[in-house]
Amino acid sequence: MTKQILVGGVPVGGNAPIPIQSMCNTRTDDVAATVAQIKRLEAAGCEIIRVAVPDMAAARAVGAIREQISIPLVVDIHFDYRLALEAVAAGADKVRINPGNIGAPERVKAVAQACRVRGVPIRIGVNGGSLEKPLLAKYGGVTPEALVESAFGHIELLHRYDFDDICVSLKSSDVRTTMAAYRLMSEKSDYPLHLGVTETGTLRMGTIKSAIGIGGLLSFGIGDTIRVSLSADPVEEVSAARDILKALGIRRDGPNLISCPTCGRTRIDLIRLAQEVEQRLEHVQKPLTVAVMGCVVNGPGEAASADVGIAGGDGVGLLFRKGEIVKKVPQDQLVDELFSLIDEI
Structure with missing residues (x-):
């Protein structure tokens, strides 16, 4: 159990659902482009944007952006308080900053005081x-x-000025280092943890690294918000x-597709069928488990937990x-019949 x-x-934290975060790659001072991207991200399921x-x-554009969006806005600050x-x-709505990197104590105090007055939490991003x-x-x-000691050093700086509305992240490009750091931090504190593996690479390998690192930690009950x-x-x-x-069963906000990997018994183009079903499921909102199996011998049995399926x-x-x-x-009617049954449900 973490603080909230x-x-x-x-x-974020406690027993709250795990919100999904992302970060804009537009120029922040281009308000129109940034707002447009945030709205696309919100439509995709983003719940907190940075x-x-x-x-x-960029700092002066924050107000104009905030007025035009409906999800919380986090600002990413380095060095200049x-x-x-x-x-x-x-x-x-939130500041990501490392207090140890902004200079003299009075600067840390000024940021802590401004955030406290307005009820704005700080993420310490190691x-x-x-x-x-x-x-x-x-x-x-x-x-x-080293990552955990760094986090506690920044926490101590905020504590000097009576600020404890804190979230922590401990990111590395190495998956195992990242996971070990979060596990160690969760043993030593009850601050909510922002999970992520940094610099993971392009879509395919980056998704794999993130799934291992973030998913592995969540499966141990560690983590309160995530950013891939x-x-x-x-x-x-x-x-x-x-x-x-x-995949972890933490959310059921849409259909879950299960399909077999095919084998020598398969007499249909299962890969094409599974891809077609997956594409059509994008328009289904109900949290169903849908199975696409390769043969009739054991397909229904192997997928007995599925709400509906075809073999x-x-x-x-x-x-x-x-x-x-x-x-x-x-x-040639399997997929249409499957979706007719889904519509009935």
């Missing part, structure tokens, strides 16, 4: 690529222990995050529901 923070009204604030022009103050005043040099020397490189990081359209990040939560034969297949055969169907 509120990000623009969205709870924007980069590298300069004062004045950008944090400007963004918070403009209406940011990253393996920017660990403090003394910690790198102490631990001989980027280790889970990909060198791809941010909409792909949201899709991957939704799939991770769905191929040689020119003819079976339509079944909860493991019980509904009827035989010509092969």
Whole structure:
């Protein structure tokens, strides 16, 4: 059980559902482009969005962006505390900043006070690529222990100014280091954890790394919000995050497709059938489990837990529901019959 923070009204931590995050790759001072991308991301299932604030022009655009969107807005700040103050005043719902990187104590105090007054939480974002040099020397490189010690160092800076509305992330491009760091942090504190593996790469490999790292931690009950990081359209990040939560059974906000890998008994084009069913399921909102199986011998039995399914034969297949055969169907009508049954349900 972790403590709970509120990000623009969205709870993170405690027993709250796990919100999906992403980050814009537009220029933040291009308000129109940024708002348009946020709306696309929200439509895809993003629930908290972050924007980069590298300069004062970006900070001053935060208010205009916030007015035009309906999901919480997080600002990503590095080094310049004045950008944090400007963004918070403009209406940011959360600040991602490392207090140790913004200079003199009075600067940390100013940010902590501004966030406290407005009820804005701070995410301490520890990253393996920017660990403090003394910690790198102490631990001989980027280790889970170094990441966790860095996090506690930043936490202590905020505690000096009576600020504890904190979320923590500990990201590395190495999946095992990331997982070990989060597990260690979860043992040592009850701060809500923002999960992610950083710099994972392009769509295919990045999704695999994220599924292992984020999914593995969630399966241990660790993690309160997630962001999949990909060198791809941010909409792909949201899709991957939704799939991770769905694969773990954490969310049931749409259909779940199960299909067999095919074998020498298969007498239909199962791969094409599964792809067609998957595409048509994109328009189904009900949380159904749908099976596409390769043969009639054991298809309904293997997929007995599915709400509905089809099993191929040689020119003819079976339509079944909860493991019980509904009827035989010509092969070229299998998918249409399946969706007719889904419509009935």
